[in-house]
Structure formats: C-alpha cells, structure tokens
Amino acid sequence: MTTPPSPSGAEHAEGSAVRVGVLVPLTRPGWAEAGRHLLAGFELAVDEVNDTGGIDGRPLELVVRDTAADPARASAAVDELAALGVAVVAGEYHSVVARAAAGRADALGVPFLCSSAVLDELTEEPTKWVARLAPAQSRGWRIYADFLLGEGRRRIAVATQPSVYWASGTRVLREHLAPHGGTVVELDTSALTPEALCDALVDHGATALLLLVGHPEPAVPIVRAVRDDVRLAEILIGAPAGQAEFAEWAALLGEDGAGIPFLRYLPEVLGPLGERVEKELRERLGEAPSFVAFEGWDTVTVLAEVLRSHGTDRAAIAESWPHVVVDGTRGPIRFSRTTGISVWQWAWTPIQVVDRDPAEPDRFRILRAG
Template structure:
C-alpha cells in the first residue's frame, strides 16, 4: 500500500507518540487534489498540537494511508491501522470509500471521525464508533436545490455515472424539487458529449448538473455544452464541488466559470478560521478549499477528546456526544440526527458559489444555507 511519510511533527515533543490513522485519496482514480488539501489541514493541526506540547506531553503522529478512491483498499487500511494501535482513524473525502472505512471501523471497534464525506448512509446501522464533520448529502443538496429554484431553474437534467453517491444525490434533488414544480431527468454519462447536448435540447432542460467524475467525463461535457449555441442559456452546475479546486480552472479556463457548486464555509471566517486559512495558504501555495479546513477541524476535535478522555478507543467513541470544540467554521458539537446512523455535526455552514466569469480565480457567493 502506497504510504507517504507520516507528517507528524512529532519531533517537537517527547514521550511515546499517540497515533492517528489518516485515510486520504492521494493518487488516481481518487480526487488527489482534494486529498492534498485534506492532508494539509490534518498535518497543520497535528503540528500545532505538537508545538503546544502534544497531548499530556505525548506527540500526535499521523499514519497516512492513500485510499486512491478504492473502498476495499480503505477497509484494508483500517485493518492495518488498527493493528498498528492507532487511537482513532480520521479523514477520507470520497463517500463510497468513507462508507467502507466506517463499516470496518465499526466492526473492529476503532473510532472513526470522517472529515469530508457527505453520504447520509455512512453506515448501514447506527453505530457509536463513527462521527462526521461534513454535512449530510440530504441537507446540503436540498440547499443546492433551493438555489436552483431561486434562480428560476426548474427543468433539471443530471448526467450521472453508476454510484450510490450519485444515485443518492439524484434522489435528494428529485424529492425536493418535485413538490415545488421542478423536474429531474437522468442522462447517462456514457452518452457522447454531442448526444448529451441533443438530449438536453430535446428535454428543454434549463440546468445540467454534473454528477460525474473529474476530469473525465466532466471536462469534455462542459466544453461540449459551452460550445453548443442551442444551450447558450443553460446553467451548468456541480453540487459535489468539482470547480472548488485549481485543477478545474486549469483544465477549463473561462468555460469552467459560472458553474455553481457547494462548499462548506461561512460567509466570513472568524479569527481562528482566518489564522488557519493563512497558514494553509502558505502550505498549499493557493487558496485553501473547504476540505483543508475540514482536515484541521478533524484534528482539533480529536485533540480535545484525547486530552479529556484519554487514548482508550472505547473512551474516545463514548466522548462524541460530549464534544464542544471551536472549529475554524464555528462551534462543533455532535448529535444524533434522524436517518443518519453516525454522530453528526449539525451543521457545517454551506454555500453555493461559482467562479466569477469576469475573474475566474475569484469565487462568488450565490446562496447560503
């Protein structure tokens, strides 16, 4: 299993390290850019904890495993990390991968704090071992649906690939839009871009949502739609957040602007968020995405838990309902939410934003949840 060096910062403290297993997509077909931002946030927070003396004098150490968006690989990594004695497992961006990791963590009795995956059904049955920082898909995608309605877009086409994540997202959109006069038609991503454009015209779609992977097939689809004069008025959207990252802008340039997506940041960061954001920008060499903030908040929560409840795995898991931590995006507390089987932060702030067509490097706030 491809394992980067553990960026632990452990050299700043003494005593035996407290290990945290970190699941991160760092290679294809995983969304490696999201993984890089997630790891930057995790690593920064670990180094700050260690610079401040660690946990009762013991350093935190990240033991990083690359999931490469592979659920089986993630499950095997949880097994390995459990054998290595980690106090908890953190991270992961891809929902399907996080679901596999959560199931294995639950089976093994290893606490798992999921940083960034939104699929409602992160576990099949309720569990005490798993908590999550990211909002649930049913919550944040309804916010996106409200944005579409507010923008006057009611005839929605989704181009989608086979995945429980995309299927769940389509259902959320359809269930929310239908009672409000909206319609959702599903188009298969196996269509050629030209055939997809023809289908959009035939259906009279006013918006096309990309429920597909990036860069393929998202990039050629966007290029085809942008170049089709018949579709000059259609809105292209990407609720899963593909345009958040610089890779999108680099691949599509002007064609990638004006594509609304979800991001999990407040309209204005407070002092903690501003400070962490500045540090993350220096590390990444670019503006940090919400995923980087999710990484920092993850370690902040675990550090507080370890200080208060120790490193015993059962004690860590039992602490989820007592968490009260100031995160970069607001106060973090976990609760039980109907329909969600894990301890959930209700809710991280959510926005719909896009890249400004007049200045594609600038993000515009279009709607706040």
C-alpha cells in the same frame, strides 16, 4: 525485543507518540487534489498540537494511507491501522470510500472521525463508533435544490455515472424539487458522448445540467461541449459535489469553468481563527485552501481535544462524541444524533452555494447560504 502495539489503542510506552490513522485519496482515480488539501489541514493542525505540548506531553503522529478512491483499499487500510494500534482513524473525501471505512471501523470497534464525505448512510445501522464533520448530503443538496428553484430552473438534467453517491444525490434533488414543479431526468454518460448529451439536453428542454460525474473525466469534456453548443447558451451548468472548487478545474477549463455553482462548506465570513488558519494553509499549499483543507484542520483539533480529555482508549473515544465542544475554523463544533443519520453528526456545518466569477475566475461568488 519490540512489543507490538496494543490493539485497543490504550497502552503506550511513556513518551511514545499517539498515533492517528489517516485515510486520504492521494493518487488517481481518487480526487488527489482534494486529498492533498485534506492532508495539508491535518498536518498543519498536528504541528500546532505538538508545538503546544502534544497529547499530555506525547506527540501526535499521523499514519497516512492512500485510498485512491477504492472502497476495498480503504477497508484493508482500516484493518491495518487497527492492527498497528492507532487510537482513532480519521479522514477521507470520497463518500463511497468513507462508507466502506466506516462500516469496517464499526465492525472492529475502532473510532472513525469522517472529515469530508457526505453520504447520509455511512453505516447500515446506528453506531457509536463513527462521527462526521461534513454535512449530510440530504441537507446540502436540498439547499442546492432551493438555489435552483430560486434561479427559476425547474427542468433539471443530471449527467450521471453509476455510484451510490450520485444515485443518492439524484434522489434528494428529485424529492425536493417535485413539490415545486421541478423534474429531474438522468443522462447516462457511459452511454452518451458529450455531443450526444448536448442533443439530449435540447430534446428534454433542460434549463440546468448538473454534473454528477467524476473529474476531470468526464466532467471537463462535457463542460466544453455544452459551452460550445449555441443551442445551450442559456442553460445553467452546476456541480453540487464541488468539482469547480479546486485549482485544477480552473486550469483545465479557464473561462469555461466559471459560472458553475457548487456546494462549499464555509461560513460567509471567517472568524479570527479561520482567518489565521486560512493564511497558514495558503502558505503550506501555495494556493488558496479549499473547504476540504479546513475540514482537515478541524478534524485534528477535535481529536486533540478528545484525546486530551478522554484518553487514548478506543471505547472512551467513541463515548466522547456527544461531549465534544470545540472551536473550529468554521464555527463551534458539537456532535448530535440527527434524524436519518446513523453516525454522530456535526449538525450545523455552514453551507454555501458558490461559483467562480465569470469576470474573475479566481474569485468565488456566494450565491446562497444555508
């Protein structure tokens, strides 16, 4: 007879695995390349944890669920993972999906460590159950707005799709740019073809176009159309959400995909730990790891410390967030309460504005750090 796992995540047979539920987008319409990098970071760190004794002699085991960028699917996955008795849920890349997962985890009393999503309001009310490694959108996108100002770009157009995430980002940009004479006009990509969008950019006299849209559609056709329009030769194309970070972007756009600044959550120089993990992630992925892969590794490293120090009881894990002190690949990780953020937040995540060098598209240039 098999005894079902304890819903609390606290009772385990001696020697049984400590299970961590993992949410990642692995299929379309999710950003599958980001999901692959995030999962690679998880798996590398789990191998290292288990090679050094696991969690008090018990192996750490990932129970992976593909969210496919679907909030409802993520909520259902949290329910399933909770019933399976995982100690904690972690992961996710898409902000709207992470918000759904965080809300469900909060309702069920399951700790959730969000790896990569940045939407400020992950939960409607402050909660003890959720912590996050990625910086809040308001912080990162303000740094991006400062970059635009530094480049003399004040007439900003944003190509948008309906989404709480894109709407939130637009609001951050508008509020930060307005005191400096900056303006933001929204162009709805569901109502405009790429060619019509180019006409609108000319009509508005835009000096920058930010892609607040999905990848590869409609981002790639928009970039091609703008690059081919001689009227827009001087416009700056930007992608604060990081579409240009991944190899697929370069493969689809080639030289057209270079010189498009985006946000990346890495320090200017990796320390010895970061360099070692970067090398091992590169070998595992067969390509340069994105910052998302580092977020995956850091997530498991935080959880291993929590599980070793505070045990596998869900309530104990939730109480541990303010006591975490861990060396991550991108610096020391500590969680704190941050004004306007409802979850425990790593407040000092390094942030860069980077682009692909037009002279060498496989090389990234750091344009601003914050």
